[in-house]
Amino acid sequence: MTTTLMSYDDAIAAFDPAMGLEVHVELNTATKMFCGCPTEFGAEPNTQTCPTCLGLPGSLPVVNRKAVESAIRIGLALNCEIAAWCRFARKNYFYPDMPKNFQTSQYDEPIAFDGFLDVEVEGETFRVEIERAHMEEDTGKSLHVGGSTGRIQGADYSLVDYNRAGIPLIEIVTRPITGMGAKAPAVARAYVATLRDLLLGLGVSDVRMEQGSMRCDVNLSLAPSGSDKLGTRTETKNVNSLRSVERAARYEVSRQATLLSAGESILQETRHWHEDTGVTTSGREKSDADDYRYFPEPDLVPMAPPTEWVEELRAALPEPLRVQRARLQAVWGFTDLEMRDVVASDAVGLIEQTVTAGSSAQAARKWWVSELTRRANEDGIELAELPITPQQVARIQALVDEGSINDKLARQVFDGVLAGEGEPDGVVAARGLAVVSDDAALGEAVDRAIAANPDVAEKIRDGKVAAAGALIGAVMAQMRGQADAGRVRELILEKLAP
Amino acid sequence: MPEISRDEVRHLADLARIELDDAELDHLAPQLSVILESIASIAGVAAADIPPTSHALPLTNVYRDDVVVPCLTAEQALSGAPASEQQRFSVPRILGDEQ
Amino acid sequence: MTLLKKSAAEFAAMLAAGDVTSVELTQACLDRIAAVDGAVHSFLYVDAEGALAQAAASDARRAAGTPASELDGVPIAVKDVLATQGLPTTCGSKILEGWIPPYDATVVARLKAAGLPILGKTNMDEFAMGSSTEHSAYGPTHNPWDLDRIPGGSGGGSAAAVAAFEAPLAIGTDTGGSIRQPGAVTGTVGLKPTYGGISRYGLVAMANSLDQVGPVTRTVLDSALLHEVIGGHDPLDSTSIDQPLPALVAAARDGASGDLSGLRVGVIAELRGEGYQAGVQQRFDEAVALLVGAGAEVVEVSCPSFAHALAAYYLIMPSEASSNLARFDAMRYGLRVVPDGDPSAEDVMRATRDAGFGDEVKRRIILGTYALSSGYYDAYYGQAQKVRTLISQDFAAAFDLADVLVSPTAPTTAFRIGEKLDDPLAMYLNDVATIPANLAGIPGISIPAGLAPEDGLPVGFQVLAPALADDRLYRVGAALEALLEKQWGAPLLSQAPELTPAVEPVETSGGAA
Secondary structure, eight states: OOOOOOOHHHHHHHHEEEEEEEEEOOOOOOOOOSSOOOOOTTTOTOOSSOOOTTTOOOOOOOOHHHHHHHHHHHHHHOEEESSSSSOOOOEEEOOTSSSSSSSESSSSOOOOEEEEEEEEEEEEEEEEEEEEEOOOOOOOOOEEESOOOOOSTTTTTEEETTTTTTEEEEEEEOBBBBBBGGHOOOHHHHHHHHHHHHHHTSSSOOGGGGGTEEEEEEEEEEEEOOOOOOOOOOEEEOSSSSHHHHHHHHHHHHHHHHHHHHOOOOOOOOEETTTTTTTTEEEOOTTTTOOOOEOTTSSSSOOOOOHHHHHHHHOOOOOHHHHHHHHHHHHHHHHHHHHHHHHTTOOOHHHHHHHHTTHHHHHHIIIIIIIIIIHHHHHTTOOOSSSSSHHHHHHHHHHHHHSSSSSHHHHHHHHHHHTTOSSSSHHHHTOOOBOOOOHHHHHHHHHHHHOOOOOHHHHHHHHHHHHOOOHHHHHHHHHHOBOHHHHHHHHHHHTTTT | OOOHHHHHHHHHHHHHOOOOHHHHHHHHHHHHHHHHHHHHGGGTSSSSSSSOSSSSSOOOEEEEESSOOOOOOOOHTTTTTTEETTTTTEEEOOOOOOO | OOOOGHHHHHHHHHHHHHHSSSHHHHHHHHHHHHHHHHHOOEEEOOOOHHHHHHHHHHHHHHHHHHHTTTTTTTEEEEETOOTTTOOOOOOGGGTEEEEEEEEOHHHHHHHHHOOOOOOEEOOOOOOOOSSSTTTTTTTTOOBTTBBTTTSSSSSHHHHHHHHTTTEEEEEEESSTTTTTTHHHHOOEEEEEETSSSSTTOOOOOOOTTTTTEEEESSHHHHHHHHHHHHBOOOTTTTTTTOOOOOOOOOOOHHHHHOTTTTTTTETTTTTSSSSHHHHHHHHHHHHHHHOOOOOOOOEEEGGGGGGGHHHHHHHHHHHHHHHHHGSSSSSSSSOOHHHHHHHHHHHHHHHHHHHHHHHHHHHHHHHHHHSSSTTTTTIIIIIIHHHHHHHHHHHHHHHHHHHHHEESSSSOOOBBBTTSOHHHHHHHHHGGHHHHHHHHOOOHHHHHHHHEEEOOOOEEEEEEOTTTTTHHHHHHHHHHHHHHHHSSHHHHGGOOOOOOSSSSOOOOOOOOO
């Protein structure tokens, strides 16, 4: 496909997108879904396995109670019904990273169903309907050897590590979302971001997209503007950052619109998102051959969560996101516009942590929303992925507050921390950024400035205090900006007292 | 119940990842037809309101606590592997997509 | 040889009394295996060294006065479908040739904990798919009563090992009759417990919702003793029943008195008549008469849905099996066949599964794949599960009228090796009387009922009880066993032809009966 893509604006003028999102979340339970192996990320390969998660002949699964509890809590937080009775089912297909060649999942009896999640985009609220949230298990991970890219295509062979196999997953599936118009990509991003914050608030997952503990599939189709007929959808798999969710949705809108406008049809298929090039490419075609032969898992007994248990979990849920945000906005004293920017920058949690670390809310907002968001955008990464912690931001602000540095120097401290030069205090010392407030040094500079500007000095002696600004500027120039401006002013006025 | 065709057997074998040659197809297809014919009687035996039984005994809510138990060592895990490398199971090149 | 003809209970008593050591007993079994297994082929693997080491440890415990269980030191054979750490486990299949599990099945762990030396692994139909043990990839097992005949299946190896006095005890598994039918055709005792009564952890699954492990023995009391060692709740098996076993040994001892006053026995009308060999029916009827003589009240019960049991079974079992056997794909363990050229993982899977699975396994995988396919699920698998409900309802109604139900275990005596090998349907009919119990999850036992007059081969008598009432099987089984042996003057196996051992095993003092 070498034709030029239609621009997003043109695409949206001609077509209405409909979108469905499937999010897989790895739970942060201590053990796997069906066995007692640990779930720690980054362990040596194949050291966190047992007969069950390796699928050895004869092994049997036993359900992790905590995983069921987390699934129910997620369902409740998403305003879902909780199944009074449901089962696991086997989804049968062959793949080398799946030890049993079936995935133990849920099919037509999900633990949670019929919920919703409200998300905000530019002040507008979209209600995303949740079709279902169900439990399943993760697969192993393959390392592809040979070939040029380390990708699966063209590899000579693959090496499989089953540490991840059997880690509990919750798959959250939305109903098709329509009526978004041009905001579809932003809605996709806002949904995933809101869902992530909700899961973080529940404490059920690390939700680290970069580590794969939260993964998103974007289903998207187009219908001609004004038509209520759903078009053929594509399923873009494993879109693994908020930015990519938005970009992938945007790309698919343009790509599909280009094809449809040329009179071609959309192939119902799986597509792959390429972070580096910003395009999706064709994966395997969806067809009748995808016959998963689901049937109830005979090795596990049905789950019938008692009402008392569900109600106990409901009562213990944290406050809803919307309530939490309203509360934070009041406590922080942000205007509606400021809060909207904070949410759009995905900085609520970061600001909360920065405030906890001792910063004022306004200062935290200033750094995260203007300074750091700009830098993240320049680097094409998420705000949270910047190599700086809320604690470090709070420390830089503390240095400003105590007069050790000023805002201009603070930006240089950010440069240093982001460049990996260490903690803020170390960067200040190493780069020699501390403001000079030593009277002896400042006094000498002030004397030189007075000597060099006798007429200005005279005006000040005559009581024209406003003229001090010119002398302060001269001192700052001598000190390369690293002077404590307040103290300089005091010294000038002392020396030139009438 | 329709008789099971040779092509259908070939398709099913394909779904089940079994390479059947022509001789095997000739041998198995008619046998499968006979078996299917004999179990065709089951269609329509049970009324719609009869609940299906997936488990012999009506147990529910069997869970374990979220407590780590000792794993196999990597050596044990890999002990049966036809091939391994870098403490991982070595498998031939994988067709198709990353799942 | 005389020593080996004793029961496990007798061995236990001799070990306790110091009349024999476990090492002597284990060595005697190993000698017997060496002498006759060339002809019978019960074993796929014999672990002489391991068994003798376990026997020596048992003798040390006995000497210290701290036996691990009543059966401590009594050797046992284990069907090759149970994972044994450090011992090959093939399930009778080429695809698992050489696989050595890194873990023990719960049943195996319990045998070890109770001190029973494990002699080795017994032959079986590949992945327990069959009724004759002819579908083993390692060659058939022969019936000790007539080496040209099948020993039943799938657990023909375990039944033949016990019948040929190679082992006093064995472990079997029963999905549609694989413990009871071999018991019937070899003149031994085989019991399938209530589903969930004995852990399936480490049992390589054929059909998870039907499979159960159970004892294979020569006497009803031995079965109860072994059942109490291996049974009971296992947290590693989600379908395991979390309550204590009934008093099984006590029920067997109680039943041996031969008094069945007040017992209501239901004869299942659908499991007799056409298709049942005359001599089988005759011995069955005589046994029922003996029960009446012992004070039981006999009624006829009807289970009309049993007509569909075989069809339901041949949909559910292959469906579950097709999924269970998907894991044998040459990636993590077992056989790997690499075709020429530059094969992909898929190519290797296909070639390996073609080379590694036998015909019967392929038939069932394809049948199961078909039954689960989206277009057919409701018509086949869904219907089969409903029929399962109907069968349970039939049983429930019958158990309103009777405390236990009875039938012949198998419609015929042992057929000749090769006779039904390529006629799957005829083979499947062997399980017609045993399958309903698996579908309903209820316990069943087969005990020897005598020899069919027309061919002189053993006939099995099946007793079924409601779920969790396994003790009733032991009470009734022990009573019938006692009454029959009183008529015969000795256990049925004493009428079996002597296999001609190459070497006469060492007799021990006090071993003569």
